[in-house]
Amino acid sequence: MLLPWVRFRLRTVLIVLSLFVLVLPVAGIQVLRLYESALVRQTESALIAHTDFIAATFRHRLREATADFEAHSRTLANPDHDPTTRRRAVLDLADADVATPFPDGRQGAVGDEAAAAVGLAIAPILADVQTRADIRVTDFQGVVVAANTGGIGTDLSAVDEVADALAGFEISRLRQEAGADRPSFAAFVRGAAVRVVVTGPIVVDDRVVGAVVTEQTPSTIVGALETKRFLLLQAAGLLCAVVVATAIFATRTLARPIRRLVRSAERVAAGDAVDIDVERYRTKELAQLAASVAAMAASLQQRTQYVRDLARSISHEFKTPLAAMTGTLEVLGDHLDDMTPEERRHFIDNLAGDVARLESLTQRLLQLARADMHDQAKGVSDIATVVGDAVHPDTGIDLRLGGDTDAALPIDEASLQAVLKILVDNAGEHGAKTLDIHVAAAGEDTVVCVTDDGHGIAPGDAARIFEPFFTTRREHGGTGLGLAIAKALLANAGGTIDYLAPTQSATETRDTGARFRIRFSRQ
Numbered sequence: 001m002l003l004p005w006v007r008f009r010l011r012t013v014l015i016v017l018s019l020f021v022l023v024l025p026v027a028g029i030q031v032l033r034l035y036e037s038a039l040v041r042q043t044e045s046a047l048i049a050h051t052d053f054i055a056a057t058f059r060h061r062l063r064e065a066t067a068d069f070e071a072h073s074r075t076l077a078n079p080d081h082d083p084t085t086r087r088r089a090v091l092d093l094a095d096a097d098v099a100t101p102f103p104d105g106r107q108g109a110v111g112d113e114a115a116a117a118v119g120l121a122i123a124p125i126l127a128d129v130q131t132r133a134d135i136r137v138t139d140f141q142g143v144v145v146a147a148n149t150g151g152i153g154t155d156l157s158a159v160d161e162v163a164d165a166l167a168g169f170e171i172s173r174l175r176q177e178a179g180a181d182r183p184s185f186a187a188f189v190r191g192a193a194v195r196v197v198v199t200g201p202i203v204v205d206d207r208v209v210g211a212v213v214t215e216q217t218p219s220t221i222v223g224a225l226e227t228k229r230f231l232l233l234q235a236a237g238l239l240c241a242v243v244v245a246t247a248i249f250a251t252r253t254l255a256r257p258i259r260r261l262v263r264s265a266e267r268v269a270a271g272d273a274v275d276i277d278v279e280r281y282r283t284k285e286l287a288q289l290a291a292s293v294a295a296m297a298a299s300l301q302q303r304t305q306y307v308r309d310l311a312r313s314i315s316h317e318f319k320t321p322l323a324a325m326t327g328t329l330e331v332l333g334d335h336l337d338d339m340t341p342e343e344r345r346h347f348i349d350n351l352a353g354d355v356a357r358l359e360s361l362t363q364r365l366l367q368l369a370r371a372d373m374h375d376q377a378k379g380v381s382d383i384a385t386v387v388g389d390a391v392h393p394d395t396g397i398d399l400r401l402g403g404d405t406d407a408a409l410p411i412d413e414a415s416l417q418a419v420l421k422i423l424v425d426n427a428g429e430h431g432a433k434t435l436d437i438h439v440a441a442a443g444e445d446t447v448v449c450v451t452d453d454g455h456g457i458a459p460g461d462a463a464r465i466f467e468p469f470f471t472t473r474r475e476h477g478g479t480g481l482g483l484a485i486a487k488a489l490l491a492n493a494g495g496t497i498d499y500l501a502p503t504q505s506a507t508e509t510r511d512t513g514a515r516f517r518i519r520f521s522r523q
Contacts, residue, residue: 013253013283020246037093040196043218044089044172047198050133051212052087055202057125058137058146061118062202062209072114073207074140078168083203091172091196098194101178102159102215109155111143115210119145119152133216137202140209142166156213165199165211173197177217194218257281261290268297321354328354379412383439383448386417397428397452403439407446409520411493419489419497422482423450423516430454432513441522448518449500456514462499495520 066072111119119137126135126148137146142157156162161171177193195217202210257280264276276294281287328347336344384405409416420437427435432454439448457465464470466487471480483497490497500515 013250017246017250020242033093037091039220040091040093040174040194040218041089043196043216044091044198046131047133047196047214047216048087048089048172048200050129050131050135050214051198051200054122054126054135054137054212054214055200057122058118058202058210058212059204061121062114062204065118066114069204069207069209072112072140073204073209074166076168076201076203076206076208078201081168081201081203087170087200089172091174093174096174099173099175101176102195102197103156104154105144105151105159106155107153109141109143109153111145111153112139112141115139115143116145122146131216133214136213138162138166138211138213140166142211145210161197161199162211162213165201165213166208168201168203168208170200171198175215253283254286257283257286257290261286261293264290264297265293268293268300318358321357325351325354380408380410381413381416382406382408383416383420383437386413387420387437397424397432398434400434400436401438402436404441405437405439407439407441409446409448409495410522411490411495411520415489415493419486419518420450422486423452426482427452427454427514430456430514442519444522446520446522448520450516450518451513453513457499462501465499466497490518493520 062069062072116139119139122137123146126137126146129135129148135148136144136151136154136156138156139145142155142159142162144151144154144156146152157166161173164171173196174194175197177195195215198214200212201208202212260280261276276290276297281290328351332339332344332347339347382405383401387399387401387405424435430452432452434453436451437448438451439446441447461470466483467480468484469480487497496519498517498519500517
């Protein structure tokens with residue numbers, strides 16, 4: 001189970017999965033190579049043991065056969081030769097070169113008499129050794145005097161390993177197997193069709209009396225793995241476990257969250273209310289997408305509710321004048337010839353008033369729709385520039401500006417002018433004679449306070465003044481859409497507007513005027 005606070009990037013998940021796909025075969029190849037090198041080194045160690053044992057046997061028999069080593073040996077050329085140091089396996093398939101097959105040597109050579117006699121004596125021992133290695137013993141001239149596979153009298157002095165051994169060096173080398181073709185998979189299994197060659201000198205009293213040459217083909221991977229069936233089953237089980245774990249990880253972090261998000265999006269498209277838990281998504285990109293879908297769902301639900309309420313309000317607002325117009329037309333249709341000119345004028349004036357109200361409602365609705373659906377307002381403006389166009393001289397309102405009226409506000413001039421005009425018109429309709437506009441910084445925000453000295457707003461109505469179609473002046477032609485339009489225009493620019501409790505006059509006991517606070521963030 002994934003920890004609840006762990007969240008991955010989608011890119012990280014894909015990279016990890018790709019690395020798993022890449023690492024598994026590469027790791028398998030490396031394991032095979034390591035195991036193959038172990039097999040080669042195991043063969044080398046066995047040949048070193050054979051070489052040391054046969055060299056000791058030959059040395060012991062030669063001491064018994066002759067005491068004149070000068071005539072049957074050569075000088076030890078390697079000054080670092082130490083017969084007491086145990087040889088170690090050094091071959092590594094990763095960096096060892098594979099030479100050509102071991103040469104056959106020159107046939108018919110005559111070896112040293114003393115060495116030949118010793119070779120004849122140890123021949124039964126070599127023949128009786130239970131080993132798959134080819135063993136040859138040469139005299140100090142490089143002529144084979146004993147072997148378990150034949151070849152007595154062959155001169156191997158020209159072979160590099162034998163020449164080095166006669167000089168006092170211990171050599172281990174890889175050579176190709178004679179008569180065997182390199183398999184097609186040799187790039188992956190380098191130990192196929194190679195032989196391990198180990199040579200060592202036979203030293204008596206710092207004189208080289210001969211050399212031992214051993215060869216053997218190491219076990220192949222296929223042959224070795226046939227005896228490791230249980231180990232292979234374990235490796236296969238581990239591989240399957242890794243694959244299953246990778247699949248589970250991919251399912252939990254990608255497939256299942258995507259399916260869950262698709263189902264949520266389908267429910268949103270169907271109009272259902274969906275509560276999307278963003279914390280359940282373990283990749284950052286999916287969490288961000290889920291958050292966006294959740295925000296979209298909330299916005300759609302809010303917009304749907306808004307449209308539903310607006311449609312209900314529009315129906316209510318239009319129903320009254322339409323009903324009045326219908327009744328007026330019915331009266332005119334039934335009694336037009338019986339009416340006096342004054343009565344006809346009265347009914348016609350009523351029709352004209354209802355038409356004017358419908359036209360006013362239509363214009364305000366268009367303004368509200370444009371304000372609600374408008375994108376984020378771009379541009380900046382200031383109170384000092386736009387306030388002159390917002391206040392018409394005929395309103396009779398004394399305008400007073402205070403504070404930093406030149407401060408740049410993040411709203412375009414047309415929108416700011418429309419907001420101020422709505423507030424000025426409302427103040428005038430409620431008997432205001434003075435309108436104070438004060439601009440000041442408040443922390444990281446810029447605050448515009450608009451205060452009038454009109455009749456104010458009743459406490460019971462203060463909570464509803466920003467609702468569409470709410471008005472206390474319906475009989476005077478009010479539509480109740482002005483403040484709703486102002487709020488929408490400010491919201492598009494990232495601002496807010498709030499109604500504040502009015503200040504109390506120093507000489508009166510009642511609250512007077514209305515106060516509005518407009519706030520813009522300066523970030």
